[in-house]
Amino acid sequence: xxxxxxxxxxxxxxxxxxxxxxxxxxxxxxxxxxxxxxxxxxxxxxxxxxxxxxxxxxxxxxxxxxxxxxxxxxxxxxxxxxxxxxxxxxxxxxxxxxxxxxxxxxxxxx
Amino acid sequence: xxxxxxxxxxxxxxxxxxxxxxxxxxxxxxxxxxxxxxxxxxxxxxxxxxxxxxxxxxxxxxxxxxxxxxxxxxxxxxxxxxxxxxxxxxxxxxxxxxxxxxxxxxxxxxxx
Numbered sequence: 001x002x003x004x005x006x007x008x009x010x011x012x013x014x015x016x017x018x019x020x021x022x023x024x025x026x027x028x029x030x031x032x033x034x035x036x037x038x039x040x041x042x043x044x045x046x047x048x049x050x051x052x053x054x055x056x057x058x059x060x061x062x063x064x065x066x067x068x069x070x071x072x073x074x075x076x077x078x079x080x081x082x083x084x085x086x087x088x089x090x091x092x093x094x095x096x097x098x099x100x101x102x103x104x105x106x107x108x109x110x
Numbered sequence: 111x112x113x114x115x116x117x118x119x120x121x122x123x124x125x126x127x128x129x130x131x132x133x134x135x136x137x138x139x140x141x142x143x144x145x146x147x148x149x150x151x152x153x154x155x156x157x158x159x160x161x162x163x164x165x166x167x168x169x170x171x172x173x174x175x176x177x178x179x180x181x182x183x184x185x186x187x188x189x190x191x192x193x194x195x196x197x198x199x200x201x202x203x204x205x206x207x208x209x210x211x212x213x214x215x216x217x218x219x220x221x222x
Contacts, residue, residue, distance in 0.1 A: 042215070045211070090153050094208070097159075098159060101155070103151075103153045104151075
């Protein structure tokens with residue numbers, strides 16, 4: 001009964017490719033997020049959606065495009081991947097400010 | 111600006127000792143604070159939270175202390191166990207915002 005699940009867990013790809021990461025939550029939360037964790041473990045928010053509407057869009061290149069088909073799903077599509085995109089990407093959902101994270105997608109761009 | 115940082119990037123303790131992990135924040139408008147634990151290969155897990163109208167909150171073996179005067183947050187873990195080994199993050203949220211800003215993390219190692 002995984003609360004926040006994201007796929008794939010590992011993603012290895014070449015520079016210039018386009019890839020997607022999927023996220024689903026079964027907690028009934030209205031708000032979902034994407035966070036990026038770099039090699040130094042620093043966690044930075046990228047996007048937040050509330051009931052399918054974008055509410056937070058940090059300074060993220062427009063190669064990153066989140067899509068929320070319904071409030072239980074928030075997918076992340078990345079175009080023209082660059083070496084610097086290599087990181088662990090975490091999806092999360094929230095209830096009263098408390099975030100529940102998925103297990104992460106480790107993206108390696110070669 | 112928004113900034114949440116930690117005094118110590120690593121902490122090593124003996125099993126059974128108490129651990130204290132510290133965090134400094136700079137946004138005086140923050141009204142909600144959370145501690146997360148991240149084990150290797152996993153996502154951050156909620157440990158305990160505290161609102162700015164409190165200065166102490168206790169959970170099972172954990173206590174969070176909030177000192178708004180000096181903008182300091184700490185996590186105390188009693189009788190630390192090997193399973194407590196992880197990276198610990200503090201995070202803050204400004205009142206009225208959905209954005210949770212994370213600190214840099216402290217790696218706790220518990221020696222048997």
